[in-house]
Amino acid sequence: APKNAGEQKKGAQNSKGKSGKFVLKTPKGTRDYNPAEMAVRRKVFNTIYSVFHMHGAVEIETPVFELKEVLTGKYGEDSKLIYDLEDQGGEILSLRYDLTVPFARYVAMNKITNIKRYHVARVYRRDNPAMTRGRYREFYQCDFDIAGQYEAMLPDAECVQLVHQVLSKLDLGEYTIKINHRKILDGVFGACGVPAEKFRPICSAVDKLDKSPWEEVRKEMVDEKGLDPSVADTIGEYVKLSGREELIEKLENDERLKGSAAAQAGFADLKLLFEYSKALGCDTYLVFDMGLARGLDYYTGVIYEAVLKAGQEGGEEGTVGSVAGGGRYDQLVGMFDPKKKTVPCVGVSFGIERLFAIQERKDKAQTDKIRATQTEVFVASACKGMLMERLKLLGTLHTAGIKAESSYKNNPKLLNQLQYAEDNGIPMVVLIGESEVQEGVVKVRNTSSREEVTVKRDELTTVIKQRLTVNL
Amino acid sequence: APKNAGEQKKGAQNSKGKSGKFVLKTPKGTRDYNPAEMAVRRKVFNTIYSVFHMHGAVEIETPVFELKEVLTGKYGEDSKLIYDLEDQGGEILSLRYDLTVPFARYVAMNKITNIKRYHVARVYRRDNPAMTRGRYREFYQCDFDIAGQYEAMLPDAECVQLVHQVLSKLDLGEYTIKINHRKILDGVFGACGVPAEKFRPICSAVDKLDKSPWEEVRKEMVDEKGLDPSVADTIGEYVKLSGREELIEKLENDERLKGSAAAQAGFADLKLLFEYSKALGCDTYLVFDMGLARGLDYYTGVIYEAVLKAGQEGGEEGTVGSVAGGGRYDQLVGMFDPKKKTVPCVGVSFGIERLFAIQERKDKAQTDKIRATQTEVFVASACKGMLMERLKLLGTLHTAGIKAESSYKNNPKLLNQLQYAEDNGIPMVVLIGESEVQEGVVKVRNTSSREEVTVKRDELTTVIKQRLTVNL
Known part of the structure; x- marks a missing residue:
């Protein structure tokens, strides 16, 4: 029976429609980019490439899909968002969820001991899209990673310097680079009485602090993850803290954390990071934020996230946009090695869709139009x-x-x-x-x-x- | 029970293996690109981009997957090679098979009446990979298309000129641009007695002439597609012909084709194409080849294919490599319009993987190494x-x-x-x-x-x- 337009739209979601009977659209959470938008992208990409080249990074490329098993067990709670391909006979495949896991697979598969590489490509997440805020199911990541056994915190400091260089070159407004350390978080969890098997789930709850108030995060810890309410409250005291070197020094002598080898190792790393950043000329952008957790399971050391300061994104009052994030993941390559031999890695990923959106608004405010062609x-x-x-x-x-x-x-x-x-x-x-x-x-x-x-x-x-x- | 290595490899194809129990590889028909290979790619891409910009083309980008219905009914016999995504609730999606159908969808959806655009991206075909010969399941296409209602054959001549410019700039050896016309093929089929509903299947058989001898193609026509053997033999006489303007003139007066309006329209187009190509300085590369058919269903007018001359691809005796192809497709946009309103299009696609392979061999023969970094x-x-x-x-x-x-x-x-x-x-x-x-x-x-x-x-x-x- 013929359907009205509204029903057709709904019907198109689940049935194999006949030619001409479907709504002409791109898949949910995706979009096309028109020539004017592409010109903005090219400009942003070229700036980022120029900084990558500044650091002597090489480029690699991996397939858009991987064997499903390559992605399994790497993303924690987010695994449910992975796109699977239909079993059409042959291998079971999934679209890549990020560029980090394929990179680790590449390093392990080719028995690489050290590489500094970049990779710019789209990744896929079956998330709830919020397209007006630049959150899509298909989106670009611009990744820069350093794999290899090196002097502590030197590659980490280079990643932080690179974030500073990209954001200052793009000139999109003031920004802060929040840093924290998984070992500090684990040290805090341990010292507060969280059982070791709950470190990652509790970390995942802390990660929601940038979107949700503490009360909600606490509820998740207690109701969903079975944490003792008093333990949650003690964690709450720590994750509210932020500062710079002086906070590190204070926490080094904190009664609970004094005896935590993990936390102390984390503090030593962050002190080095501040020191190296000073020499590299980017320390003033750093903030040690105990509430920064990063969602993904694979981080093992320093973690960081760059945020544009509030009120800059075209007037959305109070919106603080995360535009880059990353950290150290020393065990991921080992997960792919038959003998569990690992290669320590640290890297950063730029959330490009948001940078595009900000750049576009900035360009629109200017009188000079960006040309979509180069015709002379x-x-x-x-x-x-x-x-x-x-x-x-x-x-x-x-x-x-x-x-x-x-x-x-x-x-x-x-x-x-x-x-x-x-x-x-x-x-x-x-x-x-x-x-x-x-x-x-x-x-x-x-x-x-x-x-x-x-x-x-x-x-x-x-x-x-x-x-x-x-x-x- | 534990398996031996050989069984593991087989098992990985169909079962959800446990971590560490699978063979570390990229999916069948895909590969990684290492830094040296990426440097070659960038070089080839930049050359192609420079020619696209020479023609004032703009860039667009579309999602890697489309609603399955967008791809349905566009590719003829090749549709079986489309990768489908698993139905995880929501829309039914497929990976793009080429960039042409998404382009037509884009033009129709945005009600565009004219655009000259390029799009460089990977496409997906569940074909039998022949990776040593540069045939993959995931591969780049570099597409340049002109949509709009224009003077006959002017955009078509520009596409042919562009193929010549790209190949001469890449400097990979001598090449020929074969041209033919779907209306001429249809005219021949009609004049030889092929029923109209068999035009596309028979065209698809002719397309195999570049890989198979005439005897096999004839067998497909007669045994699989039910063509009268004598009709097949007559077609065989025509599809062997190749030449230049003089062949067009000869065929215009051919007894069988004289009365075919379709064939005569095709001849008129090709004559104009030769004339415009002369003014643009690229006519000497053209060959009118009656055996050129192109596989895809959607072509409606002139078709072309650029081949590198035999014996150039690193010594593979007699190998003639097709490195670019395209043609006119005037009805494709209309298939997406509710009122079947169409926008005539013509375009060309460069088969980049093969160009990379040739460029790589050429670079290896030289003493100067291509650097993978730009460090100063x-x-x-x-x-x-x-x-x-x-x-x-x-x-x-x-x-x-x-x-x-x-x-x-x-x-x-x-x-x-x-x-x-x-x-x-x-x-x-x-x-x-x-x-x-x-x-x-x-x-x-x-x-x-x-x-x-x-x-x-x-x-x-x-x-x-x-x-x-x-x-x-």
């Missing part, structure tokens, strides 16, 4: 019958490496052609008409000044290139 | 205890936009550091020791000449930048 010359007919001449000019300009377009019409109107060049920010127009053909010349017109000069055809590419250089 | 300066300790000084220098160099690395060791050996710079092609080393710290200087060493000069610390970035400019 528009080849225009000054009169009818010039099609073949225009094609020849296009061939000549392209051969000289000049970016040039022309109309697809046989006899386009001159005014429309000039308007097109103006609308699309094409700096120069090459005009050809009958008299120009006879004299072996063309006119070169400056789009913004409208000034025109006559140029010999065999000097055209030289003249254009000179003018392009001057404009740069 | 290595900061080295000349003696112990220089770690904090090295970090300060890294901070200074990075702030000045200079790409610089240093060792992660507290006290690395000088020789090892110099060797690292040499092995990785890093052109300069900045050396710091105790006496340099006291005097406020550093040594700048040229890696290849080994010449060293002493430079004041506050002049360091200026000196480095000068030296980098000179080397360019």
Whole structure:
């Protein structure tokens, strides 16, 4: 039976619809990017790439899906959000959930002992999308990781420096880099009386502090995860703390944490991190935040998260946006090695969709439009019958490496052609008409000044290139 | 019960294995790309992007999966190769099979009347992989398409010109661009007595001519697709033909084809294509090949395919590699429009994996190694205890936009550091020791000449930048 539009939309979710009977859309939580949006992306990507190259990082690429077993047991409570492929005979596959686990698989599989690599690609999470806030089911991650057995905290400090460099180069406003340490969290949990098997679930609850108030987090600890209410309350005292070196020193001498080898190891690491960051010129951005936990199971050492300060994201009062995060994960590679031989790793991932959104708002506030094309010359007919001449000019300009377009019409109107060049920010127009053909010349017109000069055809590419250089 | 290694490998295909009990690999038909391979890719991509920009194309991006219904009924016999996602509640999704159908969906959904766009991304086909020959289940396509109602064959000629420009810029050896026309094929099929409903299946059989001998193709036509043997034989006479303008003229007057409106329309198009290509300077690469059919159902007009000439691909005698293909598809956008309103399109797709493979072999034959990093300066300790000084220098160099690395060791050996710079092609080393710290200087060493000069610390970035400019 025929359905109304509303039912069709619903029906499209679960049934194999017939051609023409479905709602034309992208899958839930995904979107297309139009040319203007892509131009913004390229700009953000290129900035990030330039910082990655600054650090001598190499690039790798892995498949968009992995054997399901590669992803199993790596993400804790978030595993339920993994996209599985249908069993069509053959291997059981899942779409990658992040770039870190595939990286660890790559390191283990190729028996790599040290590498500093970046990887920019999309990952997939069956989360509840909040697209207006930049949260999608398909989104880019820009990852930079250092694998290898090195001097304590040196690669970690490099990752923090890199976060600072990317965010200051993107120039999207003030930011803070929160840091904490899984060993400090575990030390606190242990000292407060949390049984070891509950460290990760309780850590996962603490992770929700940036979205939920303490009361809700406490409820999860007590009601869902069976923690003694007084233990939860003691944890609550610690995770509220934040500061800098002086807080580390205070906690080193804390009665409960004094005897915790884990916490003390964490404090020593963070002190080194502050020291190295000072030498690298980025220590002023650091804040030691005991409430930072990071959701994923695989972190083992320092963790960090960069947040843009409140009120900057286009006026959403009080919104603090996390735009990068990461940490040390020393055991992940070992999970893939038959002999459990591991390679220590530390890395950072930039949450690019949010950076795009902020960059877009910033660009819209400016008068200069970002161009979606790079065309330098528009080849225009000054009169009818010039099609073949225009094609020849296009061939000549392209051969000289000049970016040039022309109309697809046989006899386009001159005014429309000039308007097109103006609308699309094409700096120069090459005009050809009958008299120009006879004299072996063309006119070169400056789009913004409208000034025109006559140029010999065999000097055209030289003249254009000179003018392009001057404009740069 | 424990299994031996061979059984484990088999078991991993169909069962949810336990951690550590599976074979560490990428999914069938996929692979990782290591840093050296990625450097080759970037080089090939950048060349292709530069040509796309030459033509004023804009970039778009679409999700990696689509609603399954978007892909249904677009690919003919190849539909069985589509990867489906598991139904985890919600929409039924499939991985994209090419970039053309998502592009048509994008055009229809956004009611776009004209756009010239490129899109570089991976697509997914559950084909039998032949990885040594560059055929994967996950592979890149570089697509350039022009949508819009324009003067006949002008966008088509631009696509052919673009294929020529990309291949000549990549400089991978001699190539030919085969062209044909779906209307000519349909005209031939009709004139030979093929019933209309068998046009596409018979076209699909002709498409196999580049891999199989005529005898096999004929067998498929007769045995599988129920064609009269004499009809197949007549088709066989036509699909063997190839030539240039003179073949078009001959066939225009062919007794069987004279009365075929479809064939005559196709001939008129090809004549225009030759004429425009001449003006654009790329006609000498064209060959009219009646045996070219292209597999996909959606083509409606001119079709083309670029092949590298035999014997070039690293000595594989007689191998002719198809590296790009495309054509006109005027009805695809209409399949997504509720009122069947269409937008005519023409485009081309570069088969990038094969181009990579050829570029890699070419690079290996050369002495100059492609670097996987771009590092300009290595900061080295000349003696112990220089770690904090090295970090300060890294901070200074990075702030000045200079790409610089240093060792992660507290006290690395000088020789090892110099060797690292040499092995990785890093052109300069900045050396710091105790006496340099006291005097406020550093040594700048040229890696290849080994010449060293002493430079004041506050002049360091200026000196480095000068030296980098000179080397360019």
